[in-house]
Amino acid sequence: MAAHVHLNRKQTEAYNLVLDGHSVYIGGFAGTGKTFLLTGIVDKLRSKGKIVNLTCTTGIACSAYPSSLNATTVHRFCGMEDGRYATDDLVSMILLNPKYKQTLSRIKCTDVLIIDEISMLSAKLFGQLAEICSLRDPHHIFGGIQLVLCGDFYQLPPVPNSLYEDDGEFCFQCDIFQKVISHTIFLTDVIRQSEARLISAIDEISKGCPSQQTCDLMSMLQRPLMDQSTTKLFSTNHQVDEYNRRMMLSTAGDITEYRASDTGEERVLHKILAMKVLWLKPGCPVMLLRNITDRLCNGLVGSVTSVHKDGPIVKFPTVNIEMKIPTMSFSVFNPRDQRNIATRDQIPLKLAYAITIHKAQGMTLDRVEVDCSGVFKPGQIAVAIGRAKTTMGLRVINFSPNLCIPPPSSIQDWIDQPSTPISEDLSCCNHKRSDASKSS
Numbered sequence: 001m002a003a004h005v006h007l008n009r010k011q012t013e014a015y016n017l018v019l020d021g022h023s024v025y026i027g028g029f030a031g032t033g034k035t036f037l038l039t040g041i042v043d044k045l046r047s048k049g050k051i052v053n054l055t056c057t058t059g060i061a062c063s064a065y066p067s068s069l070n071a072t073t074v075h076r077f078c079g080m081e082d083g084r085y086a087t088d089d090l091v092s093m094i095l096l097n098p099k100y101k102q103t104l105s106r107i108k109c110t111d112v113l114i115i116d117e118i119s120m121l122s123a124k125l126f127g128q129l130a131e132i133c134s135l136r137d138p139h140h141i142f143g144g145i146q147l148v149l150c151g152d153f154y155q156l157p158p159v160p161n162s163l164y165e166d167d168g169e170f171c172f173q174c175d176i177f178q179k180v181i182s183h184t185i186f187l188t189d190v191i192r193q194s195e196a197r198l199i200s201a202i203d204e205i206s207k208g209c210p211s212q213q214t215c216d217l218m219s220m221l222q223r224p225l226m227d228q229s230t231t232k233l234f235s236t237n238h239q240v241d242e243y244n245r246r247m248m249l250s251t252a253g254d255i256t257e258y259r260a261s262d263t264g265e266e267r268v269l270h271k272i273l274a275m276k277v278l279w280l281k282p283g284c285p286v287m288l289l290r291n292i293t294d295r296l297c298n299g300l301v302g303s304v305t306s307v308h309k310d311g312p313i314v315k316f317p318t319v320n321i322e323m324k325i326p327t328m329s330f331s332v333f334n335p336r337d338q339r340n341i342a343t344r345d346q347i348p349l350k351l352a353y354a355i356t357i358h359k360a361q362g363m364t365l366d367r368v369e370v371d372c373s374g375v376f377k378p379g380q381i382a383v384a385i386g387r388a389k390t391t392m393g394l395r396v397i398n399f400s401p402n403l404c405i406p407p408p409s410s411i412q413d414w415i416d417q418p419s420t421p422i423s424e425d426l427s428c429c430n431h432k433r434s435d436a437s438k439s440s
Contacts, residue, residue: 011037014185018112019044022422023147023180023429025118025172027415028187029206031199031386034150035064036191038114041148042069045112052112053077057120059288059297061362063318072294074115078132079103080125083164084333087128094132108136110145117362118151118171122158126171130180134433141180141431149181153411154206155379156361163271164335172414182420182428198391206382208406217391218399225395230367232354233384235374244351245279253281256307264332264342272330274346280304280312287355288316290328290348295319299359301352311347325349357384366393373398378407 007015011033014026018041028034038054045052055074056062062071075081079100080090094100094107113133115121121129129142136143153170160168171177190199201214210218234240248255258278262269269276273289280286281304288300302316308324315322328348331340357370357380370384381404388394420428 006040007037008033008187008189010185010187010189014187015041015044017183017185017422018146018148019048020424021146021426021429022183024149025181025184026148026150026187027152027184029152029154029190029203029382029386031190031202032187033189033191034187035116037187038116038148038150039065039069042114050111051109052114053106053110054114054116056116056362058117058299058362059291060299060359061117062297063295063300064362064364067295067319070294071116073291073297074121074129076291077103077113078107078129080128080132082333083122083125083128083161083166084335086335087131089338090128091131091135094135104135107133107143110136112146112148113142114148114150116150118149119153119155120151120158120361121171122160122166123169123171123174123177124164124166125158126174127176130176139432141176141433144430146429147180152206153414154407155383156358156377157379159358163268163332170410170414173410179431180429183422184415184417184419186415195391198385198388198394202382202386205385205404206379206407208378208404210401210404215399215401218396221391221394221396222399223395225367225369225393227367230369230393230395231360231365231387233357233360233368233370233387234354235357235372235376235380237356239371239374240354240356243354247353248279248281248284248351251281251284253283255279255281256312258311258347260344260346262342262344264340266342268332268342269344271332272342272344273350274328274330274344274348275350276344276346278347278349279351280307280347280349282306285352286312286314286349287352287359288325288348289350290330292325292328292348296321296323299362301355312349314349360384360387363387364389368393369395369397371397372400372403375403375405378405380405 017024042054054069054071055077065071094104133143158168204210204214260276284304291297302314304312305315306313311324313324330344332342334341361383365387368388
């Protein structure tokens with residue numbers, strides 16, 4: 001990539017800083033060209049012989065990159081799965097269990113680790129990732145790997161998990177984050193949306209302070225969209241499930257039922273995303289709930305082409321793959337007892353006439369309808385309307401300025417912190433561990 005031709009000023013600044021070997025956080029709200037920038041960075045670093053692992057916090061974010069870049073989830077990269085294992089136990093497994101041989105090799109070979117949608121990685125998991133990466137070089141934080149973190153902390157925060165003792169704190173609230181990320185750059189020029197009023201609305205709503213002009217725009221966007229292929233976004237799984245059920249019953253075709261096989265403690269089965277009873281029919285839209293391959297990932301949307309006793313055949317147009325989806329096992333793990341306490345075997349799909357805003361993060365949609373009722377977290381509305389390319393393909397209903405929940409003050413406090421001065425010898429980014437013997 002010729003940076004001076006393709007990148008704006010802030011993108012070029014970030015590009016050059018990364019190419020010079022610095023660890024950087026790259027911020028910016030929806031549509032500021034973060035994915036485009038990271039693609040260029042990966043291509044250039046690899047052309048210089050660097051071993052770069054491009055990762056994202058979600059599978060759907062991985063699918064935004066060309067398949068040639070081999071993007072994968074950060075959880076798969078380091079072997080931490082869904083965070084179910086204690087850090088010491090996981091480090092021991094990676095070192096000693098043959099199952100993790102490739103994981104250990106991958107970590108030890110990595111020169112640069114890129115993590116997109118970093119806002120969705122919790123402080124607990126970021127700390128765990130740091131310990132795992134320190135297996136590369138126990139004398140340095142993150143094993144001396146150069147980090148490039150990208151995302152928007154005004155979007156949706158990490159999801160808490162009480163069972164795994166993860167309270168969902170932002171990763172920048174982790175002490176290690178403050179030590180290893182010395183430089184921050186915020187992209188400000190919006191590329192995805194060309195309409196100034198939509199750009200302004202996303203920014204104001206994300207910060208919980210919509211102006212009268214933004215409220216007027218949201219009111220105007222209540223008008224219906226004529227195209228029936230519009231994606232509906234809701235705040236909660238309950239709203240999504242109810243809408244999907246109504247659409248399934250109202251569309252033509254025979255319903256095929258896939259009933260799950262459950263074992264273990266019934267009281268925790270509700271934590272499993274897979275449905276107890278899944279209804280499908282040819283033509284219905286569906287979303288994957290598990291990673292099947294690097295390209296067929298959790299959050300990918302497709303449509304059912306035919307249904308069979310042993311599973312439906314689904315076409316995923318964005319990756320040009322059509323295949324039969326097999327039954328898979330979902331589990332609830334108890335870290336204290338070190339065992340699965342409940343298991344559900346089911347087709348890893350759910351209906352996708354509507355999806356949650358959380359699942360839509362990272363998507364770009366041509367036509368989208370956002371229902372603001374039920375909003376309960378900062379960033380939800382901004383993330384939802386930020387999926388749209390233009391106002392022509394956007395409908396917003398049940399909007400109220402009272403639903404624009406201000407983000408926690410910790411975000412702005414962190415953003416306001418000055419970056420560390422840049423040192424040409426990279427001493428600004430070369431951080432030694434105070435407990436280097438721990439992973440040796």
